[in-house]
Amino acid sequence: MKGFGRYMIFLGSLVVRRETFKTYYHLTLEECIQIGIKSILLFMLVSTFMGAVTTLQTAANLVSPLVPKFVVSQVVREMTVLELAPTIMAIIYAGKVGSSMSGGLGTMRITEQIDALEVMGINSASYLVLPKIVASLMMFPLLVIVAAVCSMMGGYLAGTLTEILTPTEYIYGIRYAFNEYFITFALIKSIVFAFLISSISSFRGYYTQGGALEVGISSTHAVTTSIIAVLIADYLLAYLLL
Amino acid sequence: MIKINNISKSFADKIILNGIDGEFDKGKTNLIIGSSGTGKSVLLKCIVGLLHPDTGNVFYDFRNFTEADKDMKSEIRREIGMLFQGGALFDSKNVEENVMFPLDILTKMPKSEKIDRVNFCLKRVGLEGVNKKMPSEISGGMKKRVGIARAIVNNPNYLFCDEPNSGLDPQTSIVIDELIMEITHEFDITTIVVTHDMNSVMGIGEKIMFLSKGDKLWEGSNHDIMNSGVKELDDFVFTNKIMKNLKHGTV
Numbered sequence A: 001m002k003g004f005g006r007y008m009i010f011l012g013s014l015v016v017r018r019e020t021f022k023t024y025y026h027l028t029l030e031e032c033i034q035i036g037i038k039s040i041l042l043f044m045l046v047s048t049f050m051g052a053v054t055t056l057q058t059a060a061n062l063v064s065p066l067v068p069k070f071v072v073s074q075v076v077r078e079m080t081v082l083e084l085a086p087t088i089m090a091i092i093y094a095g096k097v098g099s100s101m102s103g104g105l106g107t108m109r110i111t112e113q114i115d116a117l118e119v120m121g122i123n124s125a126s127y128l129v130l131p132k133i134v135a136s137l138m139m140f141p142l143l144v145i146v147a148a149v150c151s152m153m154g155g156y157l158a159g160t161l162t163e164i165l166t167p168t169e170y171i172y173g174i175r176y177a178f179n180e181y182f183i184t185f186a187l188i189k190s191i192v193f194a195f196l197i198s199s200i201s202s203f204r205g206y207y208t209q210g211g212a213l214e215v216g217i218s219s220t221h222a223v224t225t226s227i228i229a230v231l232i233a234d235y236l237l238a239y240l241l242l
Numbered sequence B: 001m002i003k004i005n006n007i008s009k010s011f012a013d014k015i016i017l018n019g020i021d022g023e024f025d026k027g028k029t030n031l032i033i034g035s036s037g038t039g040k041s042v043l044l045k046c047i048v049g050l051l052h053p054d055t056g057n058v059f060y061d062f063r064n065f066t067e068a069d070k071d072m073k074s075e076i077r078r079e080i081g082m083l084f085q086g087g088a089l090f091d092s093k094n095v096e097e098n099v100m101f102p103l104d105i106l107t108k109m110p111k112s113e114k115i116d117r118v119n120f121c122l123k124r125v126g127l128e129g130v131n132k133k134m135p136s137e138i139s140g141g142m143k144k145r146v147g148i149a150r151a152i153v154n155n156p157n158y159l160f161c162d163e164p165n166s167g168l169d170p171q172t173s174i175v176i177d178e179l180i181m182e183i184t185h186e187f188d189i190t191t192i193v194v195t196h197d198m199n200s201v202m203g204i205g206e207k208i209m210f211l212s213k214g215d216k217l218w219e220g221s222n223h224d225i226m227n228s229g230v231k232e233l234d235d236f237v238f239t240n241k242i243m244k245n246l247k248h249g250t251v
């Protein structure tokens, strides 16, 4: 609970005594590029396989001849948009980007780089962390969209190559009874997750104390705490918005 | 000139600093010495404002820094340069960007002027042709030099150094010490150096404050440190036999 209070104070400190807009603009762009480079390939790889596996497993479970084949791709779509793309990708994002945010900040803390910024009169928390959070808010939803597309393409490849269903059936299923609200819901989720992961990881890293060992510990804590927060938020959002 | 009065600081009921008074002169290298864990770094952090003292005030040329408002604080901060123990260079920036950073943040100089200033400072600390190197690609001694260049780039009136020669070989240490002293005289800066290295004390200790267990026990210069008559200071100065014999005139 004390940790939660400190987290709230930390979030507050991000928005006071800031630098010029131009400074943040550059820092945020840099972060966006970093995040993109770090995660896009992994995201595409994981989501393509997720789509492929979902297709095969759904097909294997739908043995009844009464169920039309296009249901397979419909299931792939629903699972991808609602859960796999935002939530599973959030977990990967926490492991890949969150841990490096916390590790980077932790290293800056123990090597006195944060003190160096403070001596120059810079609000180090907002200077270092705000760009990370804003960049995450912009990049993560984009990555989720890419992942969703890849997942459905993975499903397409797996489904057609193994001749579970024809391309026409697959496309028909993808478009069948489509509810646009689910896309909105997925994007809301991804924005919330992006905020949670980037702010929690930064918080953990920023308040590292000690040496190299503690930096490692903060990174691990950052990942676990972010994942737990994501899962709780996932449940709450489903409860509130669906 | 920097003046401190009655600086106290405790962490979780453990008293680290116990009402320290003192004055640090302009154009001199002022040393804060004492054995490990006596609160030297904590005192330095209180002076530069990285920690807020529990009691007491810090005056930068009669301006009260501890109780200053935001504008006054940032005005004073512009006049401060600091060299950190490990250099504290920004990993993601190269040498040139590191040294230029305070100018980017604190001034509105045009780019070409900034580059001239950076090159001047790098040359002053004896580093040329390393502008594009990353901090991970240069040695510990070079990092200290880059740290000094960054600390003086914005023409500070006050220079702070926390253990400038920890982790360096004795020869490089002396070079760094002398560089700090030369810069102090050349630009007439108020310099405060935290150290527990006796070579530095004898070499550049123009004014020395000795701390022990949170109290200031002695103040003077490297000329009279041998004859202070303070037992704790003697223990600190005469750590080995040769020095002890030297003191008792038996060598």
Ligand SMILES: Nc1ncnc2c1ncn2[C@@H]1O[C@H](COP(=O)(O)OP(=O)(O)OP(=O)(O)O)[C@@H](O)[C@H]1O
Pocket (backbone or CB within 6 Å): B011, B016, B034, B035, B036, B037, B038, B039, B040, B041, B042, B043, B196
């Ligand atoms: N942020 C902090 N929180 C709690 N205790 C601290 C903190 N910073 C320093 N201390 C404690 O204050 C004491 C003095 O530390 P300080 O770093 O000032 O020592 P020092 O004189 O600089 O020693 P050294 O020569 O080894 O650097 C130590 O016991 C340390 O554990």
Ligand SMILES: [Mg+2]
Pocket (backbone or CB within 6 Å): B040, B041, B042, B162, B163
């Ligand atoms: Mg120290």
